[in-house]
Amino acid sequence: MPNNTAEIRSVSVDDTMVTVTWGDDQQSRFHGLWLRDNCACEACGPHDRGSRLQRLLDIPDDIAPVTASVDGAALRIVWPGADTHVSDFDPAWLRAHAYSPRSVLESHNPVRTMWDGSLSEWPAVEWDRVLSDDAERHRLHASVSEVGFVLVRGLGTGHDGIEKLAEEVGYLRETHYGKFFDLITRPNPVILADLAGTLLPHTDEAYRRVPTGINMFHCLKASTNGGVSQLVDAFSVATQLKEQHPDAFELLTRVPVRHERRTEDQIITSDLPAIVLDHDGEIIEVRLNERTMTAICVDEELMAPTYAALRTAFRIAYDPANMIEYLMQPGDALLFDNLRVLHARTGYTGERHIRQCQVMRDEFFARGVSLGEKVNAPRSVLS
Ligand SMILES: [Fe+2]
Ligand SMILES: [Zn+2]
Incomplete structure (x- = not known):
């Protein structure tokens, strides 16, 4: 300007x-x-x-x-x-x-840059510089706001690394998983993410009404023999759906898709549409996860079109042309907005240790806006 x-x-x-x-x-x-x-x-x-x-x-x-x-x-x-x-x-x-x-x-709207499998480089910041330079710190927050994710490099492999990172960028969110969660191969898997099989692109905890936070994965031990992290821009998926199948898109902004998760003392359910729009019709949240979907409950005449629309959306979400991938290295942390980006992982047969937590979304973005004002940042982190 x-x-x-x-x-x-x-x-x-x-x-x-x-x-x-x-x-x-x-x-x-x-x-x-x-x-x-x-x-x-x-x-x-x-x-x-x-x-x-x-x-x-x-x-x-x-x-x-x-x-x-x-x-x-x-x-x-x-x-x-x-x-x-x-x-x-x-x-x-x-x-x-x-x-x-x-x-x-x-011009007041936050910049959102959509991407697909052709995105050549993952936006990344250096942990040391985040601690000493507000412009780098701003890039961390603004990358998640603009493209949905960022890699933090050089966090080390200490067990408390992710806690330090969480403290710097927001407020930890505690759930039935606790504050921190270790994704490691276990002999008796409790949840599917503990298994070393392929995980298709998905939204985490789609069964919660209150939007899940900024997800953070810290790599302590790289995967051997697979275990590559994959991301898909869910806003791009929804936009492709809108362009190619406008009726399906419109339906998915309107019908509830129920997700459910039973724990020992909670039955957590949500009945939100897969695609949430703002006052201006802009896509602001996407929830796609067929593993946590439960019995869909819509008017009888909408059941067949709802299934058809969801199947079309999943086909786009799983299209390799929309996917980027990266094998996380020890000391890397990946932060992504769970309502913007779908994450996935290839299967693996060797060892792997990822430590995970979430920080709350509003506060994470609010810090980014404040830092942007402080460092007089350019509108786009990609420019
Ligand atoms: Fe996940
Ligand atoms: Zn006055």
Whole structure:
């Protein structure tokens, strides 16, 4: 973005609307009510600390500025009423929150770069540098936000390595697996991941309503004879489904697909659609795991199309053209967003030790956003 985007060239008022012309010649229109509601003067209080004093219902429905002018760099608005309330808006704040035109609104969205099997290199950061350099630390969080995963290299092979990593990037999430879980070949396997057979691309813990977190795998002992880690971009899978089979896509955003997991003292179930969209129709969560799916419960006339749509989605998800792979080395950690990326593993016959945990998702991404502001990071980690 050119650096004059947050410069206000001129401003005009038309009834209740304020039009700002920016340094890059874009024009944004703002409603009087929106501006008055977003006043952050001392009396109205800040709007990013949970301590706003301004009450929405105290503002007249039809509020319109008396004047709008550029004062220094700020946009100054004088409001009607005996108290002659004045609002000063920082142009950078105003541009960052502008909602017109549509291109400006869209520029606020986080960058998501979709990929397939042709992605040549896994985004990676060095553990030493993460600890000493905020730009590297930001790249760790931003890579997971943008492409869904990142490799951390040089974590060593200490048993507590993953705990140190978790502490640096978020808050540990404890589940029925405990805080940490060792994926090692065992003589009497408890869950399927303990077996050394092939694991197809899947979402972990799809049976939970509260989204599972950022998954972290730390390699203490590399696999011998197989055991290659594989990833699939689930947003790309959903997008391919949307383009090639729009009816199937639409159905999977709407029908519940039940997943279930029984433990000693819990029966955990979820009835969420396989694909979750946001207010704008953008894909924000994907849940695909045929191992944890249980009896699907939808209207009779939707059963056949639901199965057909799921089978189509799994075909795309399992297509090798969508998959990337990497044999984790001792000291590597893989972090991925479980609702963005499907993970898989080839079968193996030798030894392997992966230590696993999760950190909570919101906090992980929130730290990334804060670091991005601190280091003034580029929009894309790939650029
Ligand atoms: Fe898994
Ligand atoms: Zn105010």
